[in-house]
Amino acid sequence: MLELDCRGRRGSFAYRLEHALPLDGITALFGPSGCGKTTALRAIAGLEQGCEGRIAMAGDALLDTGAGRNVPVHRRGIGYVFQDARLFDHLNVEGNLRFAERRASPSGPEVTREQALEVFDLAGLLHRAVADLSGGERQRVAMARALLSRPRLLLMDEPLSALDVPRRAEILSYIETLPETFGIPVIYVTHAIDEAARLASHLALMKEGGIV
Secondary structure: OEEEEEEEEEOOEEEEEEEEEOOOOEEEEEOOOOOOHHHHHHHHHOOOOOOEEEEEEOOEEEEEHHHOEEOOHHHOOEEEEOOOOOOOOOOEHHHHHHHHHHOOOOOOOOOOHHHHHHHOOOHHHOOOEHHHOOHHHHHHHHHHHHHHOOOOEEEEEOOOOOOOHHHHHHHHHHHOOHHHHHOOOEEEEEOOHHHHHHHOOEEEEEEOOEEO
C-alpha cells in the first residue's frame, strides 16, 4: 500500500491526504479541476514544498517529518509523467532515453530499452529531434523515459489533456498495458470519467484537498 497521512498548503489552498492507495494496477485519482490531484502527486513524488506528515510506500517511509526523514526526489524510486511531456529539447529521442537509463534505480523493476521501444513503438523515432515530434509521440517518449528509470511507482498527471481524440485513444492503449507488462503500479490523475472508466482498477475520488 501507499500510505498517505500528510498535509500542507499552497497559498490559500490547503490539502490533507489521509488514505492508503493500493500498489497494484492503475489507481485513478479522479475529481474536478482544483481539487488537489496534482498537488497529491507532487507530495508523493517529493516535489511539494512544506508537505508535513508521513508518506510510506510498501512500508518504506518516504516522508516522516516527526522522525526528521524526507527522502530526496531522485531517491524515491518514483517515475513522473507530466501533462506537457517535459522532454529535453537539446537531446534527440535516443538521448532522452539514455538520460533515464544512466539514472535508473539499480533496485527497481527490470525494464530494458528493447521492451520500452517495443511497447511504445519508438524504434523509428530514436534519431528524431524532440521539436519534430507530434504531441502523441512526445508523450510516448516521456512514458518510455519514465519507465527506463526503473521506478517502483509511476505517477501520471493528465498526460492526455493536450492531445486530440484520436491521439488520446492511441496513448490510452499504451497506458493500460503498463502494470501487467512491467509490474509497475500507476497512479493516474484525470478529471475525464471515460479515462478513469477505461483504465482504473481502483478509483480514489478527491474533493477540496482530500481523498473522500
